Amino acid sequence: MTAIRVSALRKTYGANVAVDDVSFTVSAGETFGVVGHNGAGKTSTVECLSGLRRPDGGSIEVLGLDPARRRRALAERIGVQLQEAGLPDRLKVAEALRLFAAFYRRPDDWRQVMERWGLAPLARKAYGDLSGGQRQRLQIALALVGSPELVILDELTTGLDPVARRETWALVGELKAAGVTVVLVSHFMDEAEALCDRIAVFARGRIISLGTAAELMTATGTNSLDEAYLELVR
Amino acid sequence: MRAFARMSATELTLLSRDPGTLFFMVAFPLMLLVLHTGSERIAVLVPSYLAMILAIGGISALPGFVVTYRERKVLRRLATTPIAPLAVLAAQVVAQLVMGLAGAAIIVVAALAAFGVDAPAHPAPLALAFVLTVLMTCSLGFLIAAVARTVRVADLLGLMIMFPMIFLSGAAIPREGLPPSLRAIGEYLPLGPAVTALREGWAGTPTALPLLALTGIIVASTVISAALFRWE
Numbered sequence: 001m002t003a004i005r006v007s008a009l010r011k012t013y014g015a016n017v018a019v020d021d022v023s024f025t026v027s028a029g030e031t032f033g034v035v036g037h038n039g040a041g042k043t044s045t046v047e048c049l050s051g052l053r054r055p056d057g058g059s060i061e062v063l064g065l066d067p068a069r070r071r072r073a074l075a076e077r078i079g080v081q082l083q084e085a086g087l088p089d090r091l092k093v094a095e096a097l098r099l100f101a102a103f104y105r106r107p108d109d110w111r112q113v114m115e116r117w118g119l120a121p122l123a124r125k126a127y128g129d130l131s132g133g134q135r136q137r138l139q140i141a142l143a144l145v146g147s148p149e150l151v152i153l154d155e156l157t158t159g160l161d162p163v164a165r166r167e168t169w170a171l172v173g174e175l176k177a178a179g180v181t182v183v184l185v186s187h188f189m190d191e192a193e194a195l196c197d198r199i200a201v202f203a204r205g206r207i208i209s210l211g212t213a214a215e216l217m218t219a220t221g222t223n224s225l226d227e228a229y230l231e232l233v234r
Numbered sequence: 235m236r237a238f239a240r241m242s243a244t245e246l247t248l249l250s251r252d253p254g255t256l257f258f259m260v261a262f263p264l265m266l267l268v269l270h271t272g273s274e275r276i277a278v279l280v281p282s283y284l285a286m287i288l289a290i291g292g293i294s295a296l297p298g299f300v301v302t303y304r305e306r307k308v309l310r311r312l313a314t315t316p317i318a319p320l321a322v323l324a325a326q327v328v329a330q331l332v333m334g335l336a337g338a339a340i341i342v343v344a345a346l347a348a349f350g351v352d353a354p355a356h357p358a359p360l361a362l363a364f365v366l367t368v369l370m371t372c373s374l375g376f377l378i379a380a381v382a383r384t385v386r387v388a389d390l391l392g393l394m395i396m397f398p399m400i401f402l403s404g405a406a407i408p409r410e411g412l413p414p415s416l417r418a419i420g421e422y423l424p425l426g427p428a429v430t431a432l433r434e435g436w437a438g439t440p441t442a443l444p445l446l447a448l449t450g451i452i453v454a455s456t457v458i459s460a461a462l463f464r465w466e
Contacts (some may be wrong), residue, residue, distance in 0.1 A: 050314050051314075052310065052314065071313075072316050075314060075315050075316040076316050078314075080311075080314035082307065082310060082311055084307060085307040085308070085310055085311040086306035086307055086308060086311075087306075088248055088302070088303070088306075090248050091244070091248060095244060095247065098240070099240055099244045100315065102236050102239075102240035103237045103315040103316050103317045104315075104316060146315070146316075
């Protein structure tokens with residue numbers, strides 16, 4: 001079953017072409033990696049997937065819906081963690097989860113979500129007082145409280161220390177085990193290799209290579225994904 | 235509806251955790267009232283202070299909240315959930331209304347119980363004037379939030395607009411004490427009809443003109459804000 005179908009996607013900002021003729025599909029239950037330099041078109045692509053931006057060309061179907069036209073219907077069924085998105089400093093962890101749960105028709109029990117993601121000890125802590133890793137953990141929990149079929153995670157571990165990064169990876173592994181489709185945007189190759197079934201390498205607004213980590217290495221004659229990536233974007 | 239109710243409750247909680255709001259909307263008006271103990275003007279001051287409380291909240295506090303949400307990408311984060319964007323902004327108005335009612339309740343109870351002020355003569359027109367004043371001050375707040383690009387600018391504009399307005403329009407001091415030229419200016423400021431409507435509802439003869447003026451300001455300000463407002 002196909003969860004995402006993107007064909008000939010194009011997104012421009014004035015004269016700047018951010019995404020140019022991008023096509024890919026993601027199967028239900030797959031963890032799909034989107035990697036590339038800053039400005040390669042990753043974020044614009046996932047913003048179009050989540051309905052935040054309207055494409056200038058091509059077509060997108062997410063869970064059978066056009067995100068630009070059915071933003072709210074789609075929002076019921078997907079969870080999004082956005083790069084650099086914050087919450088009010090004085091909002092407490094439990095309040096944030098309870099608030100977000102109220103947005104959805106069939107949410108998970110927010111107390112259970114808080115428990116499951118190890119946030120219960122932080123329940124009464126204000127967002128402004130959380131560490132980077134704790135904020136990220138909360139953002140993932142908020143993306144999941146609506147019980148989504150698909151989650152989009154943008155720059156999930158940027159700015160986290162190695163311990164927090166590994167913990168976050170384990171959380172993504174749990175999602176995968178639960179059968180949730182995951183789109184993971186990253187510029188860390190080790191992360192993409194550890195978590196993703198397939199990886200799309202973006203450069204200058206296009207997908208220049210798409211496959212499993214092993215396929216990307218074979219195609220480039222390299223033996224690490226880092227080297228394969230450098231070879232591809234060269 | 236559940237999303238809107240929860241959003242409103244959350245915004246009210248956040249507003250009540252803001253020390254500036256708590257002081258200026260709830261404690262400060264009572265302080266001013268106490269300072270006027272024994273004054274003959276106290277019966278005029280009470281309805282005027284209602285306008286002052288709502289102006290402090292809607293015009294000077296609300297823009298900073300909204301622009302912080304834009305700057306910190308909270309609005310963007312919410313746009314990926316099923317809540318309607320307008321519900322997010324409307325929740326700010328509900329929070330201002332409830333906080334305004336709390337501040338109002340304190341000075342009204344104090345005025346009636348401790349300062350011997352007569353109870354409002356026309357409760358229904360007074361309530362209508364109060365609600366329209368909340369909507370008017372919030373609509374000006376959204377207008378400031380629409381034009382301000384940063385939180386600093388939003389806060390500064392809010393204060394620069396709110397302060398002269400509460401003095402010139404007779405919300406913080408009785409307009410009878412102002413020189414005629416300043417008083418004339420105050421009557422043309424958006425808070426002017428609010429003070430008039432609230433005073434008429436409390437002790438005078440309610441008239442339609444200030445209520446219509448408030449409605450006109452709400453509509454105009456909302457239309458302009460909607461055209462200029464940026465979500466990111």
